[in-house]
Amino acid sequence: MPILMLATKQFSMNLLFSFVVGLLLCVCDVSADDRVLGNETETPLMRNQNCSPNAKNEFVFKVNPYEGEWGQYEVENCSGVSPKLLIKKGVTYTLLQKDKSNWMHPLGLAYYPDGAHGFGPEPEVPELEEPTPDDCSTAKFACDPGAGVKEAPLYGINGVYESIDNWNEGKVSGLDVYEPLFQRPQDQWVEAGGDAGYGVKITIPANSKTKTFFYFCHIHAGMSGYIEVTDANESHNTLKLAGADDLGDTYYGTPSAAFDNKCGTFDVDPYHSKQDEFCSKQDFLCDRTGSDFSNCMQAINCKMNYMMRVKEVADNPLAVFMQQMIPHHENAVQMSRIAMKHSTKAKGYDSEVEDLLRSIVATQNHQIQTMKTWLKEHASDGVVCSPPKIS
Numbered sequence: 001m002p003i004l005m006l007a008t009k010q011f012s013m014n015l016l017f018s019f020v021v022g023l024l025l026c027v028c029d030v031s032a033d034d035r036v037l038g039n040e041t042e043t044p045l046m047r048n049q050n051c052s053p054n055a056k057n058e059f060v061f062k063v064n065p066y067e068g069e070w071g072q073y074e075v076e077n078c079s080g081v082s083p084k085l086l087i088k089k090g091v092t093y094t095l096l097q098k099d100k101s102n103w104m105h106p107l108g109l110a111y112y113p114d115g116a117h118g119f120g121p122e123p124e125v126p127e128l129e130e131p132t133p134d135d136c137s138t139a140k141f142a143c144d145p146g147a148g149v150k151e152a153p154l155y156g157i158n159g160v161y162e163s164i165d166n167w168n169e170g171k172v173s174g175l176d177v178y179e180p181l182f183q184r185p186q187d188q189w190v191e192a193g194g195d196a197g198y199g200v201k202i203t204i205p206a207n208s209k210t211k212t213f214f215y216f217c218h219i220h221a222g223m224s225g226y227i228e229v230t231d232a233n234e235s236h237n238t239l240k241l242a243g244a245d246d247l248g249d250t251y252y253g254t255p256s257a258a259f260d261n262k263c264g265t266f267d268v269d270p271y272h273s274k275q276d277e278f279c280s281k282q283d284f285l286c287d288r289t290g291s292d293f294s295n296c297m298q299a300i301n302c303k304m305n306y307m308m309r310v311k312e313v314a315d316n317p318l319a320v321f322m323q324q325m326i327p328h329h330e331n332a333v334q335m336s337r338i339a340m341k342h343s344t345k346a347k348g349y350d351s352e353v354e355d356l357l358r359s360i361v362a363t364q365n366h367q368i369q370t371m372k373t374w375l376k377e378h379a380s381d382g383v384v385c386s387p388p389k390i391s
């Protein structure tokens with residue numbers, strides 16, 4: 001009471017604001033839960049839906065941790081995940097990354113999906129940079145926007161953006177400042193982002209030949225989506241790498257089944273529907289209740305148990321480490337996704353727990369990709385043995 005009496009108008013406005021925001025968040029939370037838990041037949045979220053900016057030419061980004069193997073970007077007020085951003089030449093757009101779900105997912109812009117992670121047979125594809133990368137003029141990529149055309153992402157932290165004439169000088173912002181901040185602990189990332197948070201500005205000049213390019217995550221491959229210049233020059237560039245004009249299931253991975261939608265997991269359905277084949281007579285929770293949570297946990301543990309039984313690689317113990325650690329980490333990610341979806345009402349679920357789960361998902365996914373890359377270079381994927389015989 002005394003506090004309220006002392007409160008300035010501003011302070012009570014803030015209180016009112018947090019109260020309203022709290023209410024809204026609460027409503028969103030419940031509907032998100034319903035979407036997931038309510039109905040096993042629900043279809044997965046649509047990808048690649050047209051997405052226009054808001055009145056301030058902003059695209060407000062979030063990351064949905066339940067979609068695909070690595071999570072996918074969403075844009076506020078646009079439907080589905082990995083939406084296609086529609087933009088026009090000569091206008092400056094801002095891709096905002098203030099929401100906490102963006103932590104560990106710094107956006108980049110490239111002429112083909114995934115930028116430095118590589119796409120298709122290419123270990124690396126050209127990004128939008130200033131000056132334009134030389135390989136953009138090769139026939140293989142053919143992405144040169146034209147002589148003298150400057151188009152590159154301008155990174156900003158707490159409202160301070162770099163400029164195109166002093167691009168990525170490593171001080172004001174620029175990728176070399178932006179990306180490392182996204183790998184700092186979450187509280188430090190939030191603090192450094194300040195009130196305005198993080199953002200990426202892009203302007204496609206009027207004389208550019210760019211029609212299609214991509215946003216991607218600098219840390220995780222597989223999170224790209226399209227950006228389309230709707231008023232592109234009639235003699236615009238066309239993409240040369242196969243598959244770039246059709247980011248579909250081969251890019252985003254196994255479409256999620258109803259069971260995975262309900263659990264919040266990726267590619268676990270067979271270990272539920274064909275459990276006998278993979279984990280006959282094995283219970284990974286004692287006295288299973290048969291609840292959604294229980295079935296989800298049973299399925300992911302069945303998957304890990306099955307996938308970790310690999311043949312020993314006699315001449316390379318490190319290969320075995322990688323082969324086993326991948327499904328082991330995948331299980332940590334799946335457990336966290338289930339917890340984020342099914343335990344928000346549990347006693348003790350608070351923002352610290354949420355940070356912990358977000359951290360497990362983002363960092364271990366990054367490690368999984370590192371281990372997969374190692375295997376590609378030095379060994380091969382694990383050979384899974386037949387499931388254990390338990391009579």
Ligand SMILES: *[C@@H]1O[C@H](CO)[C@@H](O)[C@H](O)[C@H]1NC(C)=O
Pocket residue numbers: 038039040041042
């Ligand atoms: C699940 O969705 C289907 C198709 O939309 C609908 O027919 C069914 O009634 C829903 N079931 C429940 C339990 O909501």
Ligand SMILES: *[C@@H]1O[C@H](CO)[C@@H](O)[C@H](O)[C@H]1NC(C)=O
Pocket residue numbers: 054055060076077
């Ligand atoms: C999304 O739409 C709501 C309702 O129209 C609006 O209040 C909100 O500002 C929009 N968000 C963005 C980022 O444009």
Ligand SMILES: *[C@@H]1O[C@H](CO)[C@@H](O)[C@H](O)[C@H]1NC(C)=O
Pocket residue numbers: 146206207233234235
């Ligand atoms: C298209 O690009 C060509 C070459 O850069 C330029 O001469 C022409 O004016 C452009 N047309 C439009 C409509 O922008």
Ligand SMILES: [Cu+2]
Pocket residue numbers: 104105106217218219220223
């Ligand atoms: Cu990411």
